[in-house]
Amino acid sequence: MRVRLDFAYDGTDFSGWAAQPGLRTVEGELTAALGRILRADPAPSLTVAGRTDAGVHARGAVAHVDVEEEAWNALPGRSDLAPEAAAVRRLAGVLPSDVVVRRARVVAEDFDARFSALTRQYSYRICDAPELLDPLRRRDTVTVRRPLDVDAMDVAARSLCGLREFAAFCKRREGATTVRTLLEYSWRREGHLVVGTVVADAFCHSMVRALVGAVVPVGEGRRPVEWPAQVQERAERDPGVTVMPAHGLCLEEVTYPSDEDLAARARTARAIRMLPGE
Template sequence: MRLRIDLAYDGGDFHGWAKQPGLRTVQGVVEEALHTVLRVSADDDCEPLRLVVAGRTDTGVHAAHQVCHLDVEEQTLNRCVGHMEVPAVEALRRRLSHDLPDDIVLHGVCVAPEGFDARFSALERTYVYRIADGARPADPRLRGFVLNVEDVLDIPVMNEAAAMTIGLHDFGSFATPNPGGTTIREVKQAVWQRVPMTGLFGNDTTNGEMKIVSSEQDGQQAAIAVETTANNAMNVGYSVPSLESGLLCFTIVADAFAHNMVRSLVNACVQVGRHRKSLDWFAQKMAEPVREGSTGPIAACGLTLEHVAYPPDGELAERAQSIRARRTLD
């Protein structure tokens, strides 16, 4: 039986997704929990309980929504039911949620549709990189998820650079290939945007007026004063912005990403936005895919995998088969 597992994690204390001896990784922690709740020995070669993931995140990178799959025997899955009067998949979800540490959250577990492969069936992945530049210091509560940059970044010129990445390109200047792989990827969207300064009360525009509601209750008049709107909050001398107000976000969507590709593109865009590098320099790096020091990755803390998209169930197997082919620019 193949299961689809959706989860999120704070990557700050993990050495990336992929399991590594002696290091705390997301895959390692989740697989350890699976062995515990399914009562399978880690040395059992007949039931390896190995996760296949949509996108291997690097050390320190976060995921708001990661997807993986697990192949497991039905009789093994049934072990986690115990005294619970629920289906085995739901029992696994409950036990796994209870056993995972606080920096991993389980969104859901379900039986995967026919042909589903968490990695190869995916149509696209969406990453967001968040920066607090000189225009607004980062809220200290976001220090593990946002990069601080002292300069005020030039958003229009950064978007000119980002626009060059859209389409099918060899990103060899900004990534390293897996053994036997390539750095050819198709970017579908890439844009820099500043999060608007919005208050916690949303877009209410009733100007803080006081509404009086009268009601007859137990023969007495009750006057209920209802204070309204964000504008009313502004009138008391301060405003409460939403947590991400003012942040600069880079959103990029691609069919897949090569190792260090997103963080290296962000670093290059930031250098252009600081006016330390030119658009011509960026264009040359796109045209000549050669890795060198100035196109290395930026800090991992600001990067989050936000979404993984899949085709309709009937197209999952076909998608997985086609994506396994070695990519070319033709």
């Protein structure tokens, strides 16, 4: 049976999501924990909605795993818990403190955590008054020394939205498209913090941090509001765009269609994205 896991993690001490020999990763910890509670050897493999880089956090991560029905139903043991609740409780007992599984539930076989996703939402936190930063937030907030004009950043960010070519903000992979639909990109001020919200159907590698790096110079007054859109139109990496530090980034939410639309959404997501007229 297929099980959906909703989970969160502090990415500070991880080498990203993907399992890598000799390195501590979120996938490695979660896979090992599942193998332990299900008594499965080898442990079942996970498919995740977003493969975050080293240092990136998540509050709304989603993955799916296929498990044996007998092993799943055995999770409650002698307790009165349902298997879903038993899975969450038992995972809490074996996972490290920087990973938390909030919910586990059986889903339709057509559910695919990666390809069924409609949207992925990230946030990015910047403090432009470092002396005022709460030291307890140093792991999830990036500091800059210049005051930021959040209104200018917001205007520049919104100009990048739509079905576009994002090659200027992505690390290219052979045979992979860099066309994406950026549904929302906005900035707001919260006291001495500026917080960005980025929502898309999917993202290229390092795309969100590059998008942030494109508008920070605008906020600092070093680039005009029109500059990020000009970089986007050139469709090539610009040395003026800094890929911002990972620890300011957090995966906030992944959304999915209703069960009857899961398979169709997965087929669409697997198709190569193209711009109109191509």
